[in-house]
Amino acid sequence: MxxxxxxxxxxxxxxxxxxxxxxxxxDKKDKVIPAPEFTGITEWVNAKEIKVADQKGKVMIVHFWTNGCINCIHNYPHYVAWQDKYKDEKSLVMVGVHTPEFDAEKDVARIKERAKKNKLTFAIAVDNDLKTWQAWGNRYWPCVYLVDKAGNVRYRWEGELGDAGYKSMTAQVDELLKEAAPKGK
CATH class of the missing domain: 1.20.5 (Single alpha-helices involved in coiled-coils or other helix-helix interfaces)
Known part of the structure; x- marks a missing residue:
C-alpha cells in the first residue's frame, strides 16, 4: 500500500x-444530562455549602474559572452583569467553581480578595483538588453551564463569552426561567 x-x-x-x-x-439536544454534584469542595466563598440536588426548581448558572486566567478575568463583567440582572430572581442560583490551574491559584485568601476587588458576590466553590472539575467532565477555563429546573445541563459555553456569548447565554437563561418547574417542586 x-x-x-x-x-x-x-x-x-x-x-x-x-x-x-x-x-x-x-446531536445532544434530546439527551438528558443530569448536572453532577459539587464534589470535594475545599471551601465555599460568599455562601454556605450548595448542593445541586437541593436546587431542583431553580435554574443554575455554573461557571468554571480560575483567578490567574486572563480569559476568565475577561468574563468577570458578564458575571457581574448576571448578578445585577438576576439579583431579585429567586429561581436562579449562580455558582462559580474556582478550579486552579496552578498551585499559586489555590490560595483561598487570594480568591476572596479577587472576588471582592471585582465585585463577584455569587457563591464560589473552591475546587482545589479538581474533584468537581472531574465530576462535570470540564475541559476549559472558563466554561459556563446552564442547568434547568429539573437539574439537567442544557447549555454549555467554552471559553470567553464576549458580547455574543453573553447575549446568547442570557437569552438561554431567560428561556429556562420561563419553563415550568418539575412536578413536586
Whole structure:
C-alpha cells in the first residue's frame, strides 16, 4: 500500500474519532444530562455549602474559572452583569467553581480578595483538588453551564463569552426561567 495513502486514511480516521469523542458527531439536544454534584469542595466563598440536588426548581448558572486566567478575568463583567440582572430572581442560583490551574491559584485568601476587588458576590466553590472539575467532565477555563429546573445541563459555553456569548447565554437563561418547574417542586 502506498505510504502516503495509508497516512492520509489514518489521519482521516483519527480525525473522525476525535470529532465524535468531543461530541461534535452527535446531536445532544434530546439527551438528558443530569448536572453532577459539587464534589470535594475545599471551601465555599460568599455562601454556605450548595448542593445541586437541593436546587431542583431553580435554574443554575455554573461557571468554571480560575483567578490567574486572563480569559476568565475577561468574563468577570458578564458575571457581574448576571448578578445585577438576576439579583431579585429567586429561581436562579449562580455558582462559580474556582478550579486552579496552578498551585499559586489555590490560595483561598487570594480568591476572596479577587472576588471582592471585582465585585463577584455569587457563591464560589473552591475546587482545589479538581474533584468537581472531574465530576462535570470540564475541559476549559472558563466554561459556563446552564442547568434547568429539573437539574439537567442544557447549555454549555467554552471559553470567553464576549458580547455574543453573553447575549446568547442570557437569552438561554431567560428561556429556562420561563419553563415550568418539575412536578413536586
Amino acid at each position: 502506498n505510504v502516503k495513502l495509508f497516512l492520509t486514511r489514518t489521519l482521516l480516521v483519527l480525525g473522525l474519532c476525535a470529532w465524535v469523542a468531543l461530541g461534535r458527531g452527535e
